[in-house]
Amino acid sequence: MEPRTRSFYVLSVFFALFLVFLYGPTLTIAILSFQGPQGGLTFPMRGVSLHWFVDLFEEQAVGDIWGAFRRSFMLGLMVMVTTVVVSVMGGLAFRKKFAGNQFLFQLVIASLVIPSILVSLGVGLIFSQSGLGVHWATSGFGSQLTWTLPFGLLIMFAVFNRFDPAYEEAARDQGATAWQTLWHVVLPMIAPMLIGVALFGFTLSYDEFARTLMTAGSYNTLPLEIYGMTTNVTTPVIFALGTLTTVFSFVVIGSALLAFWLMGRKRAKLGSDAGRGV
Amino acid sequence: MKAMSDTTKGWLLASPLTLILVVFLIAPIVMIAVVSFWTATEWSIVPAFSLENYQFLFGSDVTYRVFFNTFKYAAITWAITLVIGFTVAWYLAFHIRSLPVQIALFLLCTIPFWTSNIIRMISWIPFLGRNGLANNMLISMGVVDEPVEWLLYSDFSVILAFVHLYTLFMVVPIFNTMMRIDRSLLEAARDAGASGFQILTNVVLPLTKPGIMIGSIFVITLVMGDFITVRFMSGSQSANVGRLISNDIALLQYPSAAATAVVLLVTVLITIGILLRLVDIRKEL
Numbered sequence: 001m002e003p004r005t006r007s008f009y010v011l012s013v014f015f016a017l018f019l020v021f022l023y024g025p026t027l028t029i030a031i032l033s034f035q036g037p038q039g040g041l042t043f044p045m046r047g048v049s050l051h052w053f054v055d056l057f058e059e060q061a062v063g064d065i066w067g068a069f070r071r072s073f074m075l076g077l078m079v080m081v082t083t084v085v086v087s088v089m090g091g092l093a094f095r096k097k098f099a100g101n102q103f104l105f106q107l108v109i110a111s112l113v114i115p116s117i118l119v120s121l122g123v124g125l126i127f128s129q130s131g132l133g134v135h136w137a138t139s140g141f142g143s144q145l146t147w148t149l150p151f152g153l154l155i156m157f158a159v160f161n162r163f164d165p166a167y168e169e170a171a172r173d174q175g176a177t178a179w180q181t182l183w184h185v186v187l188p189m190i191a192p193m194l195i196g197v198a199l200f201g202f203t204l205s206y207d208e209f210a211r212t213l214m215t216a217g218s219y220n221t222l223p224l225e226i227y228g229m230t231t232n233v234t235t236p237v238i239f240a241l242g243t244l245t246t247v248f249s250f251v252v253i254g255s256a257l258l259a260f261w262l263m264g265r266k267r268a269k270l271g272s273d274a275g276r277g278v
Numbered sequence: 279m280k281a282m283s284d285t286t287k288g289w290l291l292a293s294p295l296t297l298i299l300v301v302f303l304i305a306p307i308v309m310i311a312v313v314s315f316w317t318a319t320e321w322s323i324v325p326a327f328s329l330e331n332y333q334f335l336f337g338s339d340v341t342y343r344v345f346f347n348t349f350k351y352a353a354i355t356w357a358i359t360l361v362i363g364f365t366v367a368w369y370l371a372f373h374i375r376s377l378p379v380q381i382a383l384f385l386l387c388t389i390p391f392w393t394s395n396i397i398r399m400i401s402w403i404p405f406l407g408r409n410g411l412a413n414n415m416l417i418s419m420g421v422v423d424e425p426v427e428w429l430l431y432s433d434f435s436v437i438l439a440f441v442h443l444y445t446l447f448m449v450v451p452i453f454n455t456m457m458r459i460d461r462s463l464l465e466a467a468r469d470a471g472a473s474g475f476q477i478l479t480n481v482v483l484p485l486t487k488p489g490i491m492i493g494s495i496f497v498i499t500l501v502m503g504d505f506i507t508v509r510f511m512s513g514s515q516s517a518n519v520g521r522l523i524s525n526d527i528a529l530l531q532y533p534s535a536a537a538t539a540v541v542l543l544v545t546v547l548i549t550i551g552i553l554l555r556l557v558d559i560r561k562e563l
Contacts, residue, residue, distance in 0.1 A: 011365065015370075021442065028401060028404050090292050093291035096291070100285075100289070101292075113550050115520065117524060121523065121532075121536065125309050125536075200392075206394075209506060239400075245394060250389075
């Protein structure tokens with residue numbers, strides 16, 4: 001191996017600074033959320049306490065954040081399941097090179113680049129003008145899908161571009177039906193990547209603000225609730241909430257990575273039975 | 279069973295996707311376009327065909343200033359995220375030699391993407407505020423005597439937040455294309471006597487162009503469509519097009535918001551159209 005050049009060390013420092021830039025502010029509010037009861041929004045720390053975390057459980061201090069959390073969690077799960085199912089179906093569809101696939105692909109990309117406030121405004125207008133009424137589980141759910149589905153589909157494109165059709169041909173040669181091929185061959189093979197799609201579906205929905213702003217109706221999701229707090233809450237309780245929801249996000253991301261890793265390990269342990277006959 | 283054609287199968291499989299995009303993407307855009315010709319009273323909106331929203335929009339100085347501001351934010355953020363994103367991707371792809379370390383560091387760069395943008399914005403307050411960490415540090419180092427006022431609630435903090443939120447949209451696609459560059463090309467360049475800098479500009483940069491384009495599309499559209507970062511980080515002192523729209527919405531002036539939204543959409547689509555001419559996204563995945 002060649003020796004490290006000077007640029008390696010310079011870039012290492014640059015990368016380290018980038019990580020500090022990325023995580024520093026979040027760590028700062030994590031520390032500040034343990035402010036003493038007299039403490040403010042900035043340093044210095046006036047003692048260390050769990051005061052602001054306790055405040056989160058008192059309705060008068062923070063409003064209905066637990067209701068908002070429950071709604072965001074439910075919505076995240078709904079969006080996650082829908083994103084996984086629709087993306088897999090979409091990914092399979094695009095392998096067929098059907099007439100009009102280019103148009104649909106452009107629509108998916110459009111969904112990604114159209115400013116979220118337009119989706120929010122448009123969906124909000126349709127639901128309110130048609131008399132359906134806006135609700136997080138209907139209009140909010142739909143407008144979030146326009147953000148999560150493109151990510152899910154792009155992942156599926158990447159997956160299927162690398163998928164060897166020989167596996168399906170082999171299954172077909174042995175007499176498997178299209179369904180059996182999908183269920184016993186394709187899906188198990190792409191399962192680890194589906195964890196990624198699910199992670200995108202849940203977290204993007206859980207944190208979405210702009211697309212839910214005009215489509216959530218009278219019951220706020222958590223990001224809307226937090227945004228509301230920024231205008232009228234001037235105590236570290238907002239840092240405590242921020243810390244808690246970031247920890248929650250980390251738990252979600254960690255579980256996804258763990259599941260991905262466990263699947264890989266299980267697969268490595270089982271190994272391949274190629275050539276061993278049936 | 280009669281065999282279905284690939285087109286029938288394809289559309290059947292793609293029908294949920296198509297349905298969702300028609301109802302929640304196409305229909306809303308059509309709705310916005312229609313409403314942009316309506317008129318509004320103080321408490322309701324009235325179907326009509328009037329050009330008054332557009333006339334007002336294009337007749338107002340504010341519009342041009344706000345659009346200029348939007349492009350300014352997009353251009354500056356794009357330049358900074360490109361430099362940082364390229365450098366980080368370059369480091370990860372070519373200077374880290376073990377794959378597990380590479381994956382770990384890459385994940386470290388992407389994890390913030392899955393956390394809340396609003397929390398990430400809020401988290402700058404204790405850092406940039408009048409009595410924040412940055413000011414305390416500058417004063418104790420003797421760089422300034424009084425707290426610097428423009429750190430928070432200024433164009434500076436808006437762009438800082440944009441860079442903080444969106445750099446990973448550059449890192450990921452650029453890293454992805456860099457990882458697919460055949461390493462023997464670099465070796466060949468080195469054997470032919472190219473310096474590190476020449477390899478960078480003559481080999482890696484041209485081959486990384488598709489990733490750069492995808493990252494640019496993300497960053498530019500996210501910044502141009504943003505309204506919350508500008509509102510929050512400028513303390514409502516600066517405006518971009520997104521804020522113009524959201525202010526109208528707050529005043530229930532939906533037709534006027536819709537007209538601004540249409541103009542924003544056209545602007546974004548033209549920008550993307552130009553960028554897409556330069557790259558075929560589907561090949562890059």
